[in-house]
Amino acid sequence: xxxxxxxxxxxxxxxxxxxxxxxxxxxxxxxxxxxxxxxxxxxxxxxxxxxxxxxxxxxxxxxxxxxxxxxxxxxxxxxxxxxxxxxxxxxxxxxxxxxxxxxxxxxxxxxxxxxxxxxxxxxxxxxxxxxxxxxxxxxxxxxxxxxxxxxxxxxxxxxxxxxxxxxxxxxxxxxxxxxxxxxxxxxxxxxxxxxxxxxxxxxxxxxxxxxxxxxxxxxxxxxxxxxxxxxxxxxxxxxxxxxxxxxxxxxxxxxxxxxxxxxxxxxxxxxxxxxxxxxxxxxxxxxxxxxxxxxxxxxxxxxxxxxxxxxxxxxxxxxxxxxxxxxxxxxxxxxxxxxxxxxxxxxxxxxxxxxxxxxxxxxxxxxxxxxxxxxxxxxxxxxxxxxxxxxxxxxxxxxxxxxxxxxxxxxxxxxxxxxxxxxxxxxx
Amino acid sequence: xxxxxxxxxxxxxxxxxxxxxxxxxxxxxxxxxxxxxxxxxxxxxxxxxxxxxxxxxxxxxxxxxxxxxxxxxxxx
Numbered sequence: 001x002x003x004x005x006x007x008x009x010x011x012x013x014x015x016x017x018x019x020x021x022x023x024x025x026x027x028x029x030x031x032x033x034x035x036x037x038x039x040x041x042x043x044x045x046x047x048x049x050x051x052x053x054x055x056x057x058x059x060x061x062x063x064x065x066x067x068x069x070x071x072x073x074x075x076x077x078x079x080x081x082x083x084x085x086x087x088x089x090x091x092x093x094x095x096x097x098x099x100x101x102x103x104x105x106x107x108x109x110x111x112x113x114x115x116x117x118x119x120x121x122x123x124x125x126x127x128x129x130x131x132x133x134x135x136x137x138x139x140x141x142x143x144x145x146x147x148x149x150x151x152x153x154x155x156x157x158x159x160x161x162x163x164x165x166x167x168x169x170x171x172x173x174x175x176x177x178x179x180x181x182x183x184x185x186x187x188x189x190x191x192x193x194x195x196x197x198x199x200x201x202x203x204x205x206x207x208x209x210x211x212x213x214x215x216x217x218x219x220x221x222x223x224x225x226x227x228x229x230x231x232x233x234x235x236x237x238x239x240x241x242x243x244x245x246x247x248x249x250x251x252x253x254x255x256x257x258x259x260x261x262x263x264x265x266x267x268x269x270x271x272x273x274x275x276x277x278x279x280x281x282x283x284x285x286x287x288x289x290x291x292x293x294x295x296x297x298x299x300x301x302x303x304x305x306x307x308x309x310x311x312x313x314x315x316x317x318x319x320x321x322x323x324x325x326x327x328x329x330x331x332x333x334x335x336x337x338x339x340x341x342x343x344x345x346x347x348x349x350x351x352x353x354x355x356x357x358x359x360x361x362x363x364x365x366x367x368x369x370x371x372x373x374x375x376x377x378x379x380x381x382x383x384x385x386x387x388x389x390x391x392x393x394x395x396x397x398x399x400x401x402x403x404x405x406x407x408x409x410x411x412x413x414x415x416x417x418x419x420x421x422x423x424x425x426x427x428x
Numbered sequence: 429x430x431x432x433x434x435x436x437x438x439x440x441x442x443x444x445x446x447x448x449x450x451x452x453x454x455x456x457x458x459x460x461x462x463x464x465x466x467x468x469x470x471x472x473x474x475x476x477x478x479x480x481x482x483x484x485x486x487x488x489x490x491x492x493x494x495x496x497x498x499x500x501x502x503x504x
Contacts, residue, residue, distance in 0.1 A: 278447050
């Protein structure tokens with residue numbers, strides 16, 4: 001049996017595969033001293049990291065090397081983070097470093113981690129404490145150096161996005177021993193100014209030492225205490241400070257903070273157009289609806305055949321007329337005439353009766369009168385004396401010598417008065 | 429209240445409420461037309477505010493007083 005020989009390439013690939021798939025080697029934190037440091041024209045770092053007993057080749061490509069905040073030197077103690085892999089061409093394994101820190105600052109980093117943990121436990125980073133940002137800030141307090149790139153970037157971006165707001169710069173020393181006190185002081189001043197709606201606390205990138213003021217506990221507590229929302233924008237995208245965690249909003253850079261702080265006027269204009277379109281559409285819709293309603297109403301049969309409406313109305317009218325006729329004056333007149341006729345008949349009847357009664361009475365009177373007729377007295381044998389045709393009743397009406405006519409039952413006598421004697425006691 | 433003096437925020441809020449009212453309510457035609465006209469007015473007011481704002485006003489705190497801020501581009 002003949003064993004098949006491996007090629008060098010195949011073996012090296014196998015070894016590289018083993019390195020790349022080892023979980024202990026894919027994320028390594030390594031401490032050591034820089035030796036044989038080289039920086040090539042493209043910005044890559046090549047050096048050896050060693051301690052008393054061993055050494056390892058290190059590569060740091062330019063994209064990562066750019067972020068290192070100091071210039072590595074021979075003999076410097078550093079902390080590297082990266083993965084171990086094999087460079088096939090030279091058959092060597094090496095550390096591909098992502099970050100590099102000076103070990104001297106490792107103590108600071110340790111302090112940072114401790115404070116971060118402590119404040120987190122105390123609830124300073126709680127989401128529930130974070131205040132919402134105003135939608136349209138009228139005035140923004142900017143706490144940063146008045147001369148750095150940060151302030152220029154912020155002004156530039158806000159100018160472009162939302163020129164309606166005002167910026168009030170609080171020139172703030174953001175680096176050095178006094179920085180933390182100044183930051184706290186300005187945070188309080190900005191918070192108390194009623195014109196401010198929002199605070200941006202920022203500075204450009206720097207080493208962990210440069211940014212240290214933003215890792216101070218008094219700064220963290222001052223941010224926590226502000227009533228106004230705070231956007232923290234410290235350093236670059238990869239730099240996280242305690243201030244970033246406490247702030248209501250964290251922006252990767254000062255420019256980023258400006259973008260978070262204000263709306264974009266182009267978006268606003270688009271929204272306004274949108275609103276207008278919606279208003280247009282809705283009004284059109286309402287108009288269309290009303291048109292349809294009118295059309296639908298027009299098609300209802302009462303409108304198509306208005307006579308039907310009249311039918312009902314006519315019927316009602318008839319009804320009313322009938323009721324009205326019952327009370328018409330003419331009808332009342334007829335009724336009145338009838339009453340009158342009846343009354344008249346009754347009156348007539350009554351009148352006739354009265355007449356009859358009167359007639360009777362008259363006849364009675366006539367009878368009585370007739371019984372008193374002097375001729376009837378004569379008929380009974382009495383004599384009736386007259387002078388010049390007039391009946392005499394007293395001796396005074398005549399004088400002796402007068403001619404008197406005496407009427408008797410069977411004729412007349414002409415006589416002459418000889419004398420007259422007055423009765424002594426004439427009875428009356 | 430004079431519409432000319434209303435802030436961008438207040439005007440936009442009015443506009444948003446009008447759009448909402450017009451879209452959700454079954455308004456009588458006359459009221460709908462009125463709302464529409466108001467909405468357009470607010471929208472135009474907002475647009476004018478944006479158009480008229482030339483550049484952001486920048487001030488600086490100096491010894492507790494607000495002063496003009498001049499950006500020194502030569503620094504750094």
